[in-house]
Amino acid sequence: MKAWHLRDIILVTILAIFMGVIFFVIGPVYTILSAALAPAGLQPLANEILLGIWVMAGPLAGFIIRIPGAATLGELLGAVVEMFLGGVWGASTLISGVVQGFGSELGFILTGYKRYNWLTLVISALTTTIVTFTWSLFKEGYASYHLGFLAMLFTVRFISVFLFGGVLTKLITNLLSRAHVVKNVR
Amino acid sequence: MNPSLKLAWVVLLALELSFTQVWTVNVVLIVICLALMIWRRVAIKRLLWLTGVPLFFASALVWSLTLQGSASHHFLIVIFTRMFVYVYLGGLFTQTTDPLTLTRSLEQNAHLPAKFAYGFLAAFNLMPKIKAEVASIKAAALMRGQVLHVWSPQLYFKAILTAMHWSDQLSLAMVSHGFVEGAPRTHAAVIPLRHRDWWLTGGSLVLIQVGLFIGLP
Structure with a gap:
C-alpha cells in the first residue's frame, strides 16, 4: 500500500485550504437560510441542505490522492482551516471533521482502495450520510425528533451529500482524468 | 499551557x-x-x-x-x-x-512525524496565495464570459491543478534545502x-x- 510522502501531505493540505477558501462564501448563505427556516422550526434543514458542500473535501482528496487516510485527513484539515479562518465552532469542528472524513473514508475502505468509479462515490456518499447522521443523533439531539421529521432530514442530507460528494466530485475527476493528471481506474 | x-x-x-x-x-x-x-x-x-x-x-x-x-x-x-x-x-x-x-x-511533544508537521506548515503559509488564486481563477473565467459558482467543476479542476503544481514545487524546494523524511532533527x-x-x-x-x-x- 502507498505511504504518505512530503508531496502528498502538502497536496492534501493545499487542497483542503482551496476548498476552505471556496466554501467560505457559503457561510453567509448558511446563516441566511437558517434564519429563514428557523421560525418554522426547520433550522436543522439548513444544515442538511448545505452539508454536502462541507463534506466534499473528503471524497475529492480520497479520489485524487488514493492513499489510505486521505479522505479523513483532507476533511480534518478542512476543519482546521475553518477553525483558524475564524469559524466559531472550534473543537466541535475538528470532531465533525474527523467524523465526516471517516464517513467518506469508509466508502474507500469498502472498495479496498482499488476501485475509483461511480460505485465508490455512491457508497462513500451513503457511508458519509450514515456516519454523520449517527453523530448528529447524539450531538444535536436529533434522537428526540419525531420519526417522520427525522426521515426527511436524513433524505435531504443524503441528496446533498450525493450531489456534491458524488455527482460534482465525479464531474471534477472526469475533467482530471481527461487531462491525464489522475489515473482512471475502472 | x-x-x-x-x-x-x-x-x-x-x-x-x-x-x-x-x-x-x-x-x-x-x-x-x-x-x-x-x-x-x-x-x-x-x-x-x-x-x-x-x-x-x-x-x-x-x-x-x-x-x-x-x-x-x-x-x-x-x-x-x-x-x-x-x-x-x-x-x-x-x-x-x-x-x-x-x-x-x-x-515535539505529541511525536507527529516531521514530514507532516513541516508539510502542513509549508502549505498553510500559502494561504494568502491560495486566496488570490481562487480570485484569479474566477476573474479569468469572467473575462471569457463564464461565471464560476461553488457548484462549477471547472473551478475545482483549475484549483486542483494549481494544488498539484504547487505541492510538487514546494516539496522539491524543501528537499533541496535539506529536508529529509524521517531523519532526526534539532529544534x-x-x-x-x-x-x-x-x-x-x-x-x-x-x-x-x-x-x-x-x-x-
Whole structure:
C-alpha cells in the first residue's frame, strides 16, 4: 500500500485550504437560510441542505490522492482551516471533521482502495450520510425528533451529500482524468 | 499551557459532553472558559461574536426540537448550553494558541512525524496565495464570459491543478534545502511540556468526571 510522502501531505493540505477558501462564501448563505427556516422550526434543514458542500473535501482528496487516510485527513484539515479562518465552532469542528472524513473514508475502505468509479462515490456518499447522521443523533439531539421529521432530514442530507460528494466530485475527476493528471481506474 | 495538551483537553471535553446530559457542568465550563478568555484579554468584539452566533443557533435548535420533536425540558437546557460550551471551548483554544506553536508542539511533544508537521506548515503559509488564486481563477473565467459558482467543476479542476503544481514545487524546494523524511532533527524553538501542564489537564478532567457522574441535573 502507498505511504504518505512530503508531496502528498502538502497536496492534501493545499487542497483542503482551496476548498476552505471556496466554501467560505457559503457561510453567509448558511446563516441566511437558517434564519429563514428557523421560525418554522426547520433550522436543522439548513444544515442538511448545505452539508454536502462541507463534506466534499473528503471524497475529492480520497479520489485524487488514493492513499489510505486521505479522505479523513483532507476533511480534518478542512476543519482546521475553518477553525483558524475564524469559524466559531472550534473543537466541535475538528470532531465533525474527523467524523465526516471517516464517513467518506469508509466508502474507500469498502472498495479496498482499488476501485475509483461511480460505485465508490455512491457508497462513500451513503457511508458519509450514515456516519454523520449517527453523530448528529447524539450531538444535536436529533434522537428526540419525531420519526417522520427525522426521515426527511436524513433524505435531504443524503441528496446533498450525493450531489456534491458524488455527482460534482465525479464531474471534477472526469475533467482530471481527461487531462491525464489522475489515473482512471475502472 | 502546552498547546498539544490543550488541544487534547478541548477535543476530549467536547466529545464527552456530546454524549452526557448534565447542564450544570456545561454552565460551569461556560463560566470558566469565559473567565479564562477575559483573563487572557480576548477582544470584546470577538467575545460578543462568540456569544451571538451560538445564541442564534442554540435558540433555533431548541425551537425546532420543541416544534418537531418530543424532547424534555431538561434535554432542551442541555442542548442549549452545549452549543455554548462548544463555541467557548473552541474560542479559548483558537484565541490563545497560534498555529505555528501548535504545529511545533505536535511535532515535539505529541511525536507527529516531521514530514507532516513541516508539510502542513509549508502549505498553510500559502494561504494568502491560495486566496488570490481562487480570485484569479474566477476573474479569468469572467473575462471569457463564464461565471464560476461553488457548484462549477471547472473551478475545482483549475484549483486542483494549481494544488498539484504547487505541492510538487514546494516539496522539491524543501528537499533541496535539506529536508529529509524521517531523519532526526534539532529544534530552534523548544516547546516545554511541564509537570504543571499534566497536573492541570489531568486534574481538571478528573474534576469534570466527578461533576458528570455524581448525579447533578
